[in-house]
């Protein structure tokens with residue numbers, strides 16, 4: 001295994017952003033790797049403070065029309081004042097996602113100088129290890145979070161008999177509940193998360209070879225053991241009526257497996273997902289011999305130095321993090337995935353759905369991780385219940401709607417206190433497009449019929465009722481915002497609230513198009529199809545403004561912050577598909593001007609914003625810029641454990657950049673497979689396999705001297721395949737060269753399901 005599938009360090013973590021994350025989607029651990037006193041900070045995905053709330057403003061519906069009129073008349077300040085009182089929810093904020101607690105291991109008898117210390121996260125196997133030698137004894141710790149067995153496993157061993165002595169305790173400072181002895185070899189803690197909040201439980205059990213295990217107080221005590229397996233289970237009333245009983249079941253189930261079997265079950269399960277894709281961007285690189293933090297530091301301290309190997313590691317890590325934080329049956333990955341050590345985390349560590357949660361899932365389909373997308377779909381279904389109520393009570397509309405945040409309960413009311421973000425009725429629409437994307441990638445019509453289309457249709461139903469006619473006859477959203485920017489009117493008035501911001505029209509365009517195409521594919525709802533097609537025509541289209549940019553609002557207003565981190569008006573470029581260099585070259589040029597203007601004014605300053613920029617430049621086929629922003633992320637927005645820095649830690653950048661790397665190598669959104677569309681000169685040679693393209697394709701690519709050498713296209717659906725390449729190529733199937741149609745740089749040929757097509761540079 002090369003060092004690009006490991007994060008490794010020569011000292012324990014001092015800070016949380018140096019600790020190493022493990023997770024099985026539901027249970028998370030941050031491993032510090034201390035020798036004497038180890039800390040493993042624990043999370044369970046459903047431990048959120050407080051219970052579900054209603055909170056729709058009772059005065060909203062009667063003021064809605066008035067607010068719209070004020071905005072059409074340019075009375076922005078008046079509209080904003082009234083909106084704050086009448087539409088913002090009561091109460092204002094969702095409660096936070098919180099830690100489960102800490103496992104502390106207090107080792108004794110390990111006196112003297114520590115030699116050969118190393119800790120690592122092996123992302124090929126999803127196993128963390130710590131090893132060191134002290135007093136002539138070598139100690140090993142192996143830790144992982146098992147999805148098949150739903151426990152965190154910590155295996156402690158030493159190379160001489162009977163040298164393991166420690167005590168272990170679970171706690172949740174400063175919001176403790178109760179704790180104590182559960183049996184001769186296990187302890188527990190439990191508590192509750194506020195009024196109407198979940199109750200949780202956590203159990204720790206020790207199984208030792210040699211030596212003794214006992215319980216003293218609420219500590220496990222292990223003396224004179226040669227090796228020990230610790231199992232951690234946790235649960236809450238979000239899923240279980242009796243969380244402690246659920247923990248006991250989870251702890252008991254692995255009894256039937258020995259240590260090796262338990263680990264093998266975990267690794268096999270993980271690798272089914274992880275091994276679907278491989279990527280190599282460089283051959284052996286001397287930097288591979290540097291510990292991860294030193295390698296990162298070298299990059300961060302120099303201006304000219306590049307580290308392609310680190311990008312490769314970052315890509316694999318992104319896939320690792322998605323598998324570790326989003327598995328079927330779990331809650332979706334929140335702003336921090338599942339890893340959070342704070343009771344008052346930044347932005348409550350919730351789901352911000354005006355970009356962040358969506359970005360978390362950008363790598364899911366392209367990296368062959370459709371299963372990891374499922375928790376998001378479950379959550380959208382959870383949101384439908386609240387979303388229908390919000391649509392009805394706040395807007396008097398059918399369908400379902402969500403605003404810029406949601407929480408564990410799938411709530412949808414306008415949340416927060418800032419006029420720049422709160423009233424934005426596009427959250428459900430954008431999220432619903434994720435189901436459409438899964439259909440596009442898998443071509444699974446049963447999924448489209450049974451799951452995706454009903455959600456898309458209900459998200460669209462909201463806008464059928466909600467859209468209003470602007471004075472120019474167009475159909476627009478509003479009151480809404482262009483997340484989270486502020487415009488300036490000619491008289492100097494500043495506002496965020498507006499009618500018909502560009503992003504809204506673009507999202508609705510994508511949503512209606514998805515519904516129209518779904519109903520066509522499924523041969524249902526002909527009338528609705530016609531209705532949506534007619535509405536689609538009346539939506540504002542992307543417009544070019546005075547700086548040559550894509551306009552962010554219906555009017556070409558000046559922006560308060562031209563370098564704003566959100567680049568919402570380019571949704572149509574990415575993840576949307578309305579703008580593309582080949583189909584709409586003028587708009588693509590305006591999109592490039594928009595990015596340049598943002599960047600010239602200090603844009604891309606948060607991790608996730610840089611990650612979005614990587615993707616957008618890839619869509620513009622500008623590999624040099626994509627690469628520059630990827631480098632920028634590693635330099636400016638990456639912690640020693642390679643977590644993305646907003647700052648502070650926010651996981652969306654990890655996922656957005658992972659997707660961006662794919663977007664540089666393969667695109668499939670424009671009805672064609674585009675091979676190496678944005679290959680930077682810094683990656684002259686490389687190989688990737690297992691990438692997914694829309695319409696069920698699986699693609700392997702190799703390149704050298706900056707040019708495609710060979711591609712293998714595995715078709716899972718029969719039909720016409722269109723492939724865009726920069727170089728002239730020939731296509732071979734079953735050893736025979738194929739006849740194909742060529743149109744400039746696109747070739748076209750028929751494919752059959754389950755056949756493989758090889759493409760060679762001529």
Ligand code: FUC
Pocket residue numbers: 335347352356421484565566606608646650
């Ligand atoms: C949006 C962004 C912030 C941050 C927050 C969680 O409000 O504008 O930068 O990512 O979500």
